[in-house]
Amino acid sequence: MSYENLDVRDGTEAQVAWNEMIRLPEGAEKNRLINELKKYCSQDTLAMVEIHRILNMDIGKTVKSITVDEEIEEKLIEESETY
Numbered sequence: 001m002s003y004e005n006l007d008v009r010d011g012t013e014a015q016v017a018w019n020e021m022i023r024l025p026e027g028a029e030k031n032r033l034i035n036e037l038k039k040y041c042s043q044d045t046l047a048m049v050e051i052h053r054i055l056n057m058d059i060g061k062t063v064k065s066i067t068v069d070e071e072i073e074e075k076l077i078e079e080s081e082t083y
Contacts, residue, residue, distance in 0.1 A: 001043070001050065003040070006036070006039050006040055006043060008039070008040035013040075014037060014041075017033050017037055017040075021033035021037065042079055045076055046073075046077060049073055049076060
């Protein structure tokens with residue numbers, strides 16, 4: 001799992017892209033930034049799901065208040081691959 005292939009690679013870059021995007025008029029550049037932010041957020045969400053999964057394995061128990069359904073995880077993976 002890597003952010004290297006993304007134009008937006010970390011939270012700071014996401015903030016900069018967001019601030020730029022909200023100030024742009026409708027058009028190609030705004031749409032490009034929206035898509036790049038979606039890619040980053042999708043990857044970031046998937047990373048959080050993976051961290052949660054690994055922590056649960058290390059703890060040896062399931063945290064019942066925050067469980068990730070396998071179907072939701074698969075959907076996140078599919079969506080991250082479409083951007």
